[in-house]
Amino acid sequence: MDSVTQAALGAAVGGAVAGRRAGWRAFAWGAVVGTLPDLDSFVAFDNPVAEFTYHRSYTHALAVQTLAAPLIAVGIRRLQRRGETPWGTWLPAVWLVLVTHALLDAMTIYGTQLWLPFSDYPAGLGSIFIIDPLYTLPLLAGIAGALAWRRDWCRARRWNLAGLAVATLYLAWTVGAQQWVEGRAAAAIERQGLSAQRMLATPTAFNSLLWRIVAVGEEHYWEGFHAVGSDRPIRFRVHDTSPALLSGIDDSWAVERLRYFTKGFYSVTRGADGAIVLTDLRMGQSGYYAFAFEVGQRRDGHSVDRAVRRHEYPRPDIGVVVDDLFACGRGRSTEVMAC
Numbered sequence: 001m002d003s004v005t006q007a008a009l010g011a012a013v014g015g016a017v018a019g020r021r022a023g024w025r026a027f028a029w030g031a032v033v034g035t036l037p038d039l040d041s042f043v044a045f046d047n048p049v050a051e052f053t054y055h056r057s058y059t060h061a062l063a064v065q066t067l068a069a070p071l072i073a074v075g076i077r078r079l080q081r082r083g084e085t086p087w088g089t090w091l092p093a094v095w096l097v098l099v100t101h102a103l104l105d106a107m108t109i110y111g112t113q114l115w116l117p118f119s120d121y122p123a124g125l126g127s128i129f130i131i132d133p134l135y136t137l138p139l140l141a142g143i144a145g146a147l148a149w150r151r152d153w154c155r156a157r158r159w160n161l162a163g164l165a166v167a168t169l170y171l172a173w174t175v176g177a178q179q180w181v182e183g184r185a186a187a188a189i190e191r192q193g194l195s196a197q198r199m200l201a202t203p204t205a206f207n208s209l210l211w212r213i214v215a216v217g218e219e220h221y222w223e224g225f226h227a228v229g230s231d232r233p234i235r236f237r238v239h240d241t242s243p244a245l246l247s248g249i250d251d252s253w254a255v256e257r258l259r260y261f262t263k264g265f266y267s268v269t270r271g272a273d274g275a276i277v278l279t280d281l282r283m284g285q286s287g288y289y290a291f292a293f294e295v296g297q298r299r300d301g302h303s304v305d306r307a308v309r310r311h312e313y314p315r316p317d318i319g320v321v322v323d324d325l326f327a328c329g330r331g332r333s334t335e336v337m338a339c
Contacts (some may be wrong), residue, residue, distance in 0.1 A: 001104050002131045003035055008139040009104060009167075010034015010097040015146055015160045017093035022085040024150055026093060027143060029076055033097045036072070037065070048310040049254045049293055053111075053261045060102040061116035069095035107171060109202050109282045111261055122261055126202040126282070127174040133206060138166035174208045177228045181211040184226060188234040189215055194222055198264055200282065214281050216241065216265055223286050239286060241267040245276050248303040249296040258293065274298040277311045289313050
């Protein structure tokens with residue numbers, strides 16, 4: 001999730017656990033600790049695939065966070081004046097802030113490696129978009145209310161817990177909505193006879209009502225959109241995956257790593273200069289994907305290795321995307337998406 005959301009969640013959790021003893025400092029330190037795992041974004045890698053797939057790794061691993069929590073709690077305790085708040089109050093607060101950060105990230109589709117060092121499996125439920133105001137705003141409202149009533153802990157606590165409860169209920173709603181859309185999508189795929197081997201449904205930007213569906217087969221993938229509660233049929237657009245382009249480089253580290261990290265939700269295309277582009281189909285939409293990598297070069301009819309580079313898709317025209325979303329809601333198919 002975005003940094004504002006993670007700071008808000010950290011502040012709310014920190015306040016809930018340590019607020020009675022530490023007051024407003026519990027909220028402040030919770031916000032700080034809630035952003036610490038994302039400092040891995042500043043770690044430099046000489047390979048863009050490594051940079052992509054090692055984000056949300058060790059700093060988001062539950063075992064590593066459990067080992068780090070006592071050290072961070074000691075640091076916070078030493079920065080406080082003597083006798084204010086004991087270390088035993090900070091320890092559970094810090095641990096819960098770190099763990100809830102990782103678990104919230106795992107609700108998105110990116111991939112969070114919760115189980116390192118035992119497994120690098122990238123957990124990603126994909127029930128919530130990386131920025132969703134309906135999750136963040138209740139947290140902020142609860143924190144604001146708690147700080148406004150900070151001299152009356154009973155009222156402050158009720159405000160903060162109410163914000164946490166509403167945000168958590170919203171997370172539960174997204175999981176239920178995802179299950180409903182996936183059920184509808186699976187039925188549509190079977191009814192239309194699509195030869196899909198795997199399928200996912202993720203929310204479109206900033207909401208949990210309109211969902212994007214991706215189904216992947218051996219040679220093609222299908223993309224469709226569906227709104228929660230809609231009884232309109234799901235219409236899919238078909239695209240080639242072109243896995244044969246990877247012949248000759250399919251055992252390279254970059255290709256193997258991307259296949260694993262995307263869980264098979266990828267396509268392969270040829271760039272304008274003959275570059276072989278492997279695209280993560282989970283984030284973005286057709287023509288506007290967030291992550292794609294040039295993993296090889298096409299020469300004399302063969303695919304050969306080359307230095308891996310990030311491939312940039314054109315930035316989406318926001319006006320067109322918004323118009324498409326409204327068109328989807330009216331049940332009118334467009335060139336970019338169909339409902």
